[in-house]
Amino acid sequence: MSTTETTDRSRGKAPAGERVADWADGRLGIYSLAKANMRKIFPDHWSFMLGEVCLYSFIIIILTGVYLTLFFHPSMNEVEYHGSYVPLQGQLMSEAFSSTLHISFDVRGGLLIRQIHHWAALIFLAGMFVHMMRVFFTGAFRKPREINWLFGFLLFVLGMFTGFTGYSLPDDLLSGTGVRFTEGAILSMPIVGTYISFFLFGGEFPGVDFVARFYSIHILLLPGIMLGLVVGHLILVFYHKHTQFAGPGKNNKNVVGMPLLPVYMAKAGGFFFLVFGVIAVIAAVAQINPIWAMGPYRPDQVSTGAQPDWYMGFAEGLVRYMPGWEIDFWGHTLVLGVFIPLVLFGLVLMAIAVYPFIESWVTGDKREHHILDRPRNAPTRTAFGVAWVTVYMIGLVGGGNDLWATHFHLSINAVTWFVRIGFFVGPVLAFIITKRICLGLQRRDKDKVLHGRESGIIKRLPHGEYIEVHEPLSQDALHTLTAHEQYKPLEIGPTVDENGVERKVKGSEKLRAKLSKSYFGEDGQIPKPSVEEYKEITSGHGHH
Amino acid sequence: MKKLSARRRHPLAAVVVLLLALACTGGLYAVFAPADKAQAEETAQSLTIEEGKKLYTVGCASCHGTDGQGTSDGPSLVGVGAAAVDFQVSTGRMPAATSQGAQVPKKKNIYSQAEIDQLAAFIASLGAGPSVPTEEQYGPEGADIAKGGELFRNNCAQCHNFTGKGGALTKGKYAPSLENVDPKHIYEAMQTGPQNMPSFPDTTLSEQNKKDIIAYLHAVNSDETVNPGGLELGGLGPVSEGLFAWIFGLGALIAVAVWVAARTAKAKKS
Numbered sequence: 001m002s003t004t005e006t007t008d009r010s011r012g013k014a015p016a017g018e019r020v021a022d023w024a025d026g027r028l029g030i031y032s033l034a035k036a037n038m039r040k041i042f043p044d045h046w047s048f049m050l051g052e053v054c055l056y057s058f059i060i061i062i063l064t065g066v067y068l069t070l071f072f073h074p075s076m077n078e079v080e081y082h083g084s085y086v087p088l089q090g091q092l093m094s095e096a097f098s099s100t101l102h103i104s105f106d107v108r109g110g111l112l113i114r115q116i117h118h119w120a121a122l123i124f125l126a127g128m129f130v131h132m133m134r135v136f137f138t139g140a141f142r143k144p145r146e147i148n149w150l151f152g153f154l155l156f157v158l159g160m161f162t163g164f165t166g167y168s169l170p171d172d173l174l175s176g177t178g179v180r181f182t183e184g185a186i187l188s189m190p191i192v193g194t195y196i197s198f199f200l201f202g203g204e205f206p207g208v209d210f211v212a213r214f215y216s217i218h219i220l221l222l223p224g225i226m227l228g229l230v231v232g233h234l235i236l237v238f239y240h241k242h243t244q245f246a247g248p249g250k251n252n253k254n255v256v257g258m259p260l261l262p263v264y265m266a267k268a269g270g271f272f273f274l275v276f277g278v279i280a281v282i283a284a285v286a287q288i289n290p291i292w293a294m295g296p297y298r299p300d301q302v303s304t305g306a307q308p309d310w311y312m313g314f315a316e317g318l319v320r321y322m323p324g325w326e327i328d329f330w331g332h333t334l335v336l337g338v339f340i341p342l343v344l345f346g347l348v349l350m351a352i353a354v355y356p357f358i359e360s361w362v363t364g365d366k367r368e369h370h371i372l373d374r375p376r377n378a379p380t381r382t383a384f385g386v387a388w389v390t391v392y393m394i395g396l397v398g399g400g401n402d403l404w405a406t407h408f409h410l411s412i413n414a415v416t417w418f419v420r421i422g423f424f425v426g427p428v429l430a431f432i433i434t435k436r437i438c439l440g441l442q443r444r445d446k447d448k449v450l451h452g453r454e455s456g457i458i459k460r461l462p463h464g465e466y467i468e469v470h471e472p473l474s475q476d477a478l479h480t481l482t483a484h485e486q487y488k489p490l491e492i493g494p495t496v497d498e499n500g501v502e503r504k505v506k507g508s509e510k511l512r513a514k515l516s517k518s519y520f521g522e523d524g525q526i527p528k529p530s531v532e533e534y535k536e537i538t539s540g541h542g543h544h
Numbered sequence: 545m546k547k548l549s550a551r552r553r554h555p556l557a558a559v560v561v562l563l564l565a566l567a568c569t570g571g572l573y574a575v576f577a578p579a580d581k582a583q584a585e586e587t588a589q590s591l592t593i594e595e596g597k598k599l600y601t602v603g604c605a606s607c608h609g610t611d612g613q614g615t616s617d618g619p620s621l622v623g624v625g626a627a628a629v630d631f632q633v634s635t636g637r638m639p640a641a642t643s644q645g646a647q648v649p650k651k652k653n654i655y656s657q658a659e660i661d662q663l664a665a666f667i668a669s670l671g672a673g674p675s676v677p678t679e680e681q682y683g684p685e686g687a688d689i690a691k692g693g694e695l696f697r698n699n700c701a702q703c704h705n706f707t708g709k710g711g712a713l714t715k716g717k718y719a720p721s722l723e724n725v726d727p728k729h730i731y732e733a734m735q736t737g738p739q740n741m742p743s744f745p746d747t748t749l750s751e752q753n754k755k756d757i758i759a760y761l762h763a764v765n766s767d768e769t770v771n772p773g774g775l776e777l778g779g780l781g782p783v784s785e786g787l788f789a790w791i792f793g794l795g796a797l798i799a800v801a802v803w804v805a806a807r808t809a810k811a812k813k814s
Contacts, residue, residue, distance in 0.1 A: 046805035053797045087689045087763045122789035278796045287773030294706045295697050303701035304711030310786025400783040402712035411716035
C-alpha cells in the first residue's frame with residue numbers, strides 16, 4: 001500500500017476490514033504481539049516442513065475425531081446387531097462395535113471420516129518419526145533446543161498411546177487382541193502388574209469398563225496434553241527461531257529466509273490444504289481397519305496376522321522374537337518373555353530421547369547452535385542414529401514375521417532367528433558402516449575443496465599423459481563445505497601433577513575422554529581443509 | 545385252529561416252519577432287492593475301481609505304495625476316503641512333485657473329474673472314509689452367514705486370518721488363502737484335514753456348521769464380496785496399512801513438501 005492512498009483515506013471512512021481489525025485490536029491488543037512476529041523469518045527447506053505435516057495431520061485428526069464422537073457409543077453393553085451389514089446380523093456384540101458399524105455403513109460420510117481419521121493417525125505418527133529423525137541427524141536438538149526435543153519426543157510417545165487407545169475403541173477382534181496383548185504386558189510386571197491390570201480393566205479382563213475408560217483417555221486426556229505440548233513446541237520454535245543449513249550469508253546469529261507474513265502464512269495455509277487433500281484422497285482410495293471383516297471381540301477368539309498399527313509394531317516385534325523365558329521365583333512366575341520386551345521398549349525409546357544430553361556432556365559445548373550439521377560432519381551421531389533406526393526397523397520386521405514368512409515363502413522360525421541375531425548384530429554393523437560412509441563423504445568434501453570438482457574434461461599433456469581437469473569450486477560452495485566446526489578430542493591431562501603426586505581422575509571423566517576420542521579423534525572425523533592447505537594447493541601450478 | 549395246534553408236535557413241524565420262513569425271506573428279498581441293478585452297479589463300480597487303480601499305479605503308487613499302504617515318502621491312504629482324494633487331486637496338490645519342502649502347494653490339476661472320481665473310488669475301496677460331499681451339503685441354501693462367521697472366527701481364523709486370507713505356520717508351513725476356493729473343496733478340507741490342517745468331522749463341526757462357514761467365506765472373501773472403503777491392501781491388516789501410509793501417505797506428503805519448498809517467493813525490490 002502506498003502512502004498517498006493512506007493519506008487520501010485518512011479523511012474519509014476506513015475500509016471495512018481495517019475497521020474490524022481496529023475494533024478487535026482495541027479489545028484484544030494483539031497488534032503489538034503480532035507486529036513483533038509477523039516479520040518472523042523462516043528458512044526454506046523441504047525437510048523443515050515435516051513438522052508441518054505432523055501439525056496439520058494432528059488438526060485433521062481432531063476435526064474428524066469430533067465428528068466420530070457424535071455417533072460413537074463408548075459402551076460395552078451387549079447388543080444384537082441388526083444393521084445393514086449382512087454377515088454380522090444377529091450377532092452379539094458390544095455397543096461400541098455396533099456403533100462403529102453404524103458409523104461405517106449407515107452414517108452419511110461416516111466411513112470416509114473414519115478412514116481419514118485413521119489414515120491421518122498413521123501419517124501423523126510417521127511424520128513425527130521422520131521429523132524427529134531430521135532433527136536428530138542435523139543436530140537441531142543442540143542447545144537451546146533440548147527441551148523442545150523432549151517436547152517432540154513426548155508428543156511421539158503420547159501419539160503412540162493415543163493411537164493405541166483409539167484403535168482399541170471399536171472393540172473388534174483385532175483391537176481386542178491388542179488390548180489383551182497390553183494386558184499381558186502389564187501383568188508381566190513383577191509385583192504391581194496384577195494390581196495395575198485390575199485397576200485399568202475394573203477387574204478381570206476384559207470386563208465392561210475399558211472401552212469407556214480408553215475413550216476418556218483417547219479423546220480427552222492424551223489429546224489435551226498433546227495439544228498443550230504442540231502449542232509449547234511451536235512457541236519454542238518461535239522463541240528459538242528456526243535453524244538453518246550452513247551457507248553463504250547464513251550464520252549462527254541470523255536467519256535467512258522468508259517472512260511469516262505474508263509468504264509463510266500463504267505457504268503454510270496452502271500446505272495445510274495439500275496435506276488434507278492427500279490424506280483425504282488416500283482415505284477415499286484405500287480401506288483401513290475394516291472392523292466388519294474382523295468381527296466383534298470375544299476373548300475366546302483370535303486370528304492370525306493380528307498386528308498393531310505400525311507405531312506399536314516395534315513393541316509387537318520385541319515380544320514376538322523374545323524367547324518365551326519364565327522363571328519361578330519363590331512360587332511367583334516371572335514372565336521374562338514378556339517383561340524383558342516391555343523394559344526394552346522403554347529403553348529403546350529412552351535411548352533416543354536422552355541422546356542430546358549425552359552428546360552435550362561429551363562435547364562439553366555450552367554454546368547455542370543455530371546452524372545445522374550435515375549428517376556426514378557428525379559421523380558418530382549419525383552412526384548412532386542409524387543404529388537406532390536399525391533396531392527399530394528390526395523390531396518392525398519381527399512384528400510382521402508371519403507376513404514375511406508367507407509373502408517371501410520363508411520359514412517363520414528362520415525370520416524370527418534372523419531378527420533375534422539382527423537385534424544384536426544389526427545396530428553394530430549399521431554403526432560401523434554409517435561411520436565409514438560419513439568419513440568417506442568427509443574425505444570427498446575435503447578433496448573437492450582442495451582439488452575442485454571433476455569436470456569430465458580429459459586433457460592430454462605434451463608428453464602424452466592424460467589428466468582430468470578439475471574445476472575449482474565457487475566461493476559459496478567452498479564456504480558451505482567448510483563451514484562446520486570440528487571439536488578437538490577431550491584431553492584429561494597428565495595424571496600426575498608437577499610434584500609427581502597422582503591426581504585423582506574421576507571415572508566419569510575417563511569415560512568422557514574416551515567417548516570424546518571416539519567422536520572427534522582420528523577415527524571419528526577427517527580434519528577439514530585448513531586455509532593454509534588450500535592456499536598451498538591453489539597457489540601451485542594448477543591441477544594435480 | 546384246532547387242526548393246526550393238534551399237529552404242532554408233529555416231527556415234521558419244525559421242517560415246515562423252517563421252509564416257510566425261508567420261502568418268506570427269500571420271497572421278500574426277491575421282491576424288494578433290486579437284484580439286477582445292484583449287479584450292474586457293482587460291475588460299474590468295480591470297473592471304476594479298476595480304472596482308478598491303474599491311474600493310482602501310474603500317478604500315486606511311487607510314494608503311497610502299490611496298495612495305498614504308504615511308504616517313507618507318503619502316508620497310507622487306507623481310510624482317507626473319497627473326499628480326501630477329490631480335495632488333494634482336484635486342487636492339484638496331489639500328485640506332489642516332491643515330498644521335500646514344508647508343505648505341498650496348490651497347483652494346476654492334471655486330471656479330469658472322471659479320472660479323479662475313479663481314483664477316489666479306488667482309494668475308498670481300500671477302507672471306509674468320508675465320501676465326496678454333494679452340492680446340497682455345501683450349497684448356500686439354508687446357511688446362516690453370521691453364525692458361519694462366528695464359527696469361522698472360533699475355529700479357522702487362528703490360522704486362516706479373519707476373512708480367510710491365510711497365514712504363516714511354523715517352519716515354512718502355512719495356512720493357504722481361502723479366497724475363491726471351491727465350496728466343495730472347503731467342505732472336503734474341513735472333513736478330511738489335509739496336510740497340516742486338523743480335521744473337523746461332523747461330530748466336531750456339524751454339516752450345518754460347515755455349510756454356514758462356507759456361506760460366510762463366500763460372503764466375505766470371494767469375487768462377489770461387498771467390502772466398502774476402497775483398496776483392501778491384501779486384507780492383511782495393520783502391516784500393509786502401515787506400509788501404505790509410509791510409502792504413499794508420507795511419501796506423497798514429502799513430495800508435496802519438496803515441491804512447495806522449491807517454489808519460493810522471489811525477493812522483490814519495493
